[in-house]
Amino acid sequence: MGKGKYLGIKVIKKHARELRKNLTESEKQLWEQIRNRKLCGYKFLRQHPVIYKADFKGLNYFIADFYCDEKKTPSLWSREGESRSEAEEGGEFVGKSVEGESLNTVKERGVRVEH
Numbered sequence: 001m002g003k004g005k006y007l008g009i010k011v012i013k014k015h016a017r018e019l020r021k022n023l024t025e026s027e028k029q030l031w032e033q034i035r036n037r038k039l040c041g042y043k044f045l046r047q048h049p050v051i052y053k054a055d056f057k058g059l060n061y062f063i064a065d066f067y068c069d070e071k072k073t074p075s076l077w078s079r080e081g082e083s084r085s086e087a088e089e090g091g092e093f094v095g096k097s098v099e100g101e102s103l104n105t106v107k108e109r110g111v112r113v114e115h
Helices: 009-021 025-034 084-097
Strands: 044-055 058-068 073-077 106-108
Touching: 009 044, 009 058, 025 044, 025 058
Parallel strands: 073 106
Antiparallel strands: 044 058, 058 073
16 A cells, blocks of 8 residues: 555544634533533543545545434534634535434534533
């Protein structure tokens, strides 16, 4: 196999781990409200890689801000400082990419989480 831009699972997990360390204030507040099955008894994961297609070229994935495996529902939030077009492009990409998959996506933009 030649040298390509193949992203293996180790690289993807490392990227997700870095994102977990750099949560926005809103994400931190929401995480405190939903972690440890606090929301309707469902377990949520934060900054979770979702692989939706694997082929000989590599793995196609996105990193969901929050993910409920029991409901197969990734939640995507636009980050502070992310422009509307960046958020929409990311959402459109994910929406088109997971069509036909058994995932329900929840996309939120500009939501403020407060106690």
